[in-house]
Amino acid sequence: IFTCWLGGDSVRSSRALLASAGVPGYETPENAVGAFHQLVAHARNQELLREVPPAAPESGAAVDRDGARHILEEAARAGREWLDPRESLAVLAAYGVPAAATRRAGDAAAAARFSCEMGFPVALKIVSPQATHKSEVGGVALGLASESEVRAAAERMIAALACHAPGARIDGFVVQRMVERRHAVELLAGAVTDPLFGPVLLFGTGGTAAEAIADRAIALPPLNEPLARDLIARTRAAALLAGHRGKPAADERAVANATIAISRLISEQDAILELDANPLLADDAGVIAVDARIRVARAGAGRTALAIRPYPLGLEERWVIEDRQLSVRPIRPEDDVALRAFFESLDPGDSYFRFFRSVRQPERSQIARYAQIDYDREMAFVAFEGGEIAALAQALTDPDNIAAEYSLVVLAKLRGRGLGGRLLAKLIDYQRARGTERLVGQVLTQNARMMRLVSELGFELRGELPGGITEVSLSLGRG
Secondary structure, eight states: OOEEOOSGGGGHHHHHHHHHTTOOEESSHHHHHHHHHHHHHHHHHHHHHTOOOBSSOOTTOOOOHHHHHHHHHHHHHTTOSBOOHHHHHHHHHHTTOOBOOEEEESSHHHHHHHHHHHOSSEEEEEEOTTOSSGGGGTOEEEEEOSHHHHHHHHHHHHHHHHHHSTTOOOOEEEEEEOOOOTTOEEEEEEEEEETTTEEEEEEEEOSTTHHHHOOEEEEOSOOOHHHHHHHHHTSTHHHHHTOOTTOOOOOHHHHHHHHHHHHHHHHHOTTEEEEEEEEEEEETTEEEEOOEEEEEOOTTOOOOOOSSOOBOGGGOEEEEETTEEEEEEEOOGGGHHHHHHHHHHSOHHHHHHHHSSOOSSOOHHHHHHHHSOOTTTEEEEEEEETTEEEEEEEEEEOTTSSEEEEEEEEOGGGTTTTHHHHHHHHHHHHHHHTTOSEEEEEEETTOHHHHHHHHHTTOEEEEEETTTEEEEEEEOOOO
16 A cells, blocks of 8 residues: 655654555555556566576587587687677578578679579678778668679778768678568667676667667576567567557567577676677567678687576486486575475474474575575585485585685485485585585584584584584685
């Protein structure tokens, strides 16, 4: 409930009465609506936090990482800052973004010959390091229907570029078979590199008027389908994609998949500093990129890391312990329900050993905190048997990566089978690989099982704290 009491001093007592009862009051209706909007936005953001895209594509996805990397490395070795359109489209295609068939021609004669081989009509675009926005310098010609038209268009482009940028270098032309998509929506999808946040994804309305329309939404990679759809929905282009004035709705899944593919490309290829697929045509038949530009880092130069570390898919494993089949993986936000059930199933002794006090059930916010972790600073491995959590091992690393504090809990029905030791060993291997110097913990001295386990794994006993708590430490060395 939101209230708005107009009237200044005459309603002060009414505001005070409601405030004492915990009912928010506002001086204007606009402020009340703004507060309601903040609650809606908060709920939406909390829901999106539950989405954790994997570090690698789903199985079966056709991604040619090596092919894309080769193109980027060749450009960097040649000292080129920008890929040409053919190379840019090839990199997008390597990650599954459909791209128009494109050929590179060294001069007007070759462009005319290639256009004849590809079939008319064609599009012709000039290639010059001084013309990254080709349409602004007269470097794009569409719907060319003959060899003579291609030659004439090439000559006009050379003259126009000389006028706009005297001394500009011309590296040739790009020839494309015209993509006829009469009802397609022109989109822009790409990324830039922020010095603080690293790669930032952009999506919005594309075409030659993209800068004037300025319809953009941004997101941090990596993306999965729900996050990609949310990014798309935050633009005015979303209304065009839904269909209007008799035009069929575009294939929204294809648009989302293209956005996810660009996110994956940016996440995996750290040589890319900037990417701009514009226009990306979308209609009911799918999407296709007809032009793109990619800026690459100098050979050996690094890029700011991703602000959000993706879910580490490579850490998932299948274990067989005696007669039990277990799935072991990093925790995910959607595990909060299973995690609550796990804590509820702990016997009082196990709960006391974990929390050093009698706790029947952690608070809902605490369980959410256990499940929604920052993979860059934290790790939690869960062992699932069927749909139930059987064991949990956690570690929180300090900002300097000097020490990580661990905890371990195993259900009573699986104790004595080696699960706890194996899960803690996996956590030790992970922390060692990330360069953490030592793994530390606090164990109740009366917890004989844990004291025996840490001793077997090489932990040192550092001393006893008040309350019968023993500090333990394992030196990991630098990975």
